[in-house]
Amino acid sequence: MSSLIPLLKKEYPWLNEINSQSIQQVVMHLDSAFHGFFKKITRYPRFKKKRNSGSFSVPQHFSIDGNHLTRPKFKAPLRLIMHREIQGTMHSLTISKTSSGKYYVSILSETQNEIPESREIKPSTTVSMDVGITEFITLSNGIQISNPKNLKKSEKKLAKRQRQMAKKQKGSNNWNRVRIKVATLQEHVANQRMDFHNRISDVLTRQYDTMITEGLNVSGMMKNHKLAKSIADAGWHSFFTMLKTKALSRGKNTIEIGMFDPSSRMCSHCGYIYDDLKLSERTWTCPRCNITHDREWNAAINIKRFGLIKARVPTDSGKLTPVDTIASIISLLEREGIRQVKWLKQEAPRF
Numbered sequence: 001m002s003s004l005i006p007l008l009k010k011e012y013p014w015l016n017e018i019n020s021q022s023i024q025q026v027v028m029h030l031d032s033a034f035h036g037f038f039k040k041i042t043r044y045p046r047f048k049k050k051r052n053s054g055s056f057s058v059p060q061h062f063s064i065d066g067n068h069l070t071r072p073k074f075k076a077p078l079r080l081i082m083h084r085e086i087q088g089t090m091h092s093l094t095i096s097k098t099s100s101g102k103y104y105v106s107i108l109s110e111t112q113n114e115i116p117e118s119r120e121i122k123p124s125t126t127v128s129m130d131v132g133i134t135e136f137i138t139l140s141n142g143i144q145i146s147n148p149k150n151l152k153k154s155e156k157k158l159a160k161r162q163r164q165m166a167k168k169q170k171g172s173n174n175w176n177r178v179r180i181k182v183a184t185l186q187e188h189v190a191n192q193r194m195d196f197h198n199r200i201s202d203v204l205t206r207q208y209d210t211m212i213t214e215g216l217n218v219s220g221m222m223k224n225h226k227l228a229k230s231i232a233d234a235g236w237h238s239f240f241t242m243l244k245t246k247a248l249s250r251g252k253n254t255i256e257i258g259m260f261d262p263s264s265r266m267c268s269h270c271g272y273i274y275d276d277l278k279l280s281e282r283t284w285t286c287p288r289c290n291i292t293h294d295r296e297w298n299a300a301i302n303i304k305r306f307g308l309i310k311a312r313v314p315t316d317s318g319k320l321t322p323v324d325t326i327a328s329i330i331s332l333l334e335r336e337g338i339r340q341v342k343w344l345k346q347e348a349p350r351f
C-alpha cells in the first residue's frame, strides 16, 4: 500500500497537506489492525472517514523548543501548554483533536530508567478488589469507595443534554450547537473519571505490594443491555490498566484471576457455594455457617484467596486487618481528595 501513496495523492490532493511519514504511519497502523484481525485478536478494522479521523502521528522531523513545536508541513511553530517536562529521547508525536474541538499533542519518549525489581508476594501486603455498579470498588479489607459526587452530577447533566440533542433535527445549526456542548461534557466526565481512577490507583500502588483483580469480560457484559451503560461508564478496564502500569513502575505486583471463579457466590468463611444468589441481593447469609456477607466484600475476600493460590503463596485465613491500618489507608485516600469512603464492619474472623 505504501507504493500506492503517490497515486492516491493525485486522486486526493488533500493528502499533500500532510507529510509523507504521517501517511506511511497510517498504512502501518492499518497493517497491524489487519494482523490483529487475521489472528482473531481484534475485530475487522473500521473504515475511517477523513472528517472523523481524530489524530495523526509524526514519527520524525519535529522539535520542541520551550513552548513551541515545529513539525513538517507547518510554516509557523505551534504554541503548546506543556503539562510536564519530557524525559529521555523523543521518538514520535501524535496530534489529536477531540470532538469538542480541543487539540492535544502526546509525545512518546524513551528513558534509561530501569524498572524496579518486583517485591515478594505476601498476604499481609496484598489487597484485592471487587468492582461493582453501586459501589465503585470494595477492597478485601472492607474499605468501600463510591463514585465521587461531582462525577455523578456531571453524568446527570450529560444525560439531560443528550436528550436535548435527540430532539433536534440532525445536522441543523441547533443540533450542532448542542452536539458541541454534549462533546464538551463527555470529555469533562471522562476527565473527572480518569482523575478519580488515577488517585485511587496511586494510593493502592503506594500502600500495597500486590494487587489482585478479577478478569473482566467487558465485551461479553456489554451484550447485557441493562448493565451496558453502567459498565461502559465505570471504565473498570481503564482503571485496571492504570493500576498495572503504576504497579510495574513501582516494583509492585498485579495478579488477575479468571472470571469464572465463583467469587460472589462462595462463602469466604466456610467455602459453601450459594448458587441461588441473585443480582439484587446486596447481602446474604450463608446457609451452612450462618455468617451474613456483604456481597462485594465477600467477593473481594475470595478474589484475594484465588489470587494468592494462583501465585502459590500461602493464605492468611482468619486474620483481621488492624483498625489502625484501615484508618491510615482511609486518611491517605482522603488526603488524595477521595471522600466517598466507608469501612464495612467486620463481624467475624475473615480472610
Ligand SMILES: [Zn+2]
Binding pocket: 267, 268, 269, 270, 271, 272, 286, 287, 288, 289, 290, 291
Ligand atoms: Zn459459610
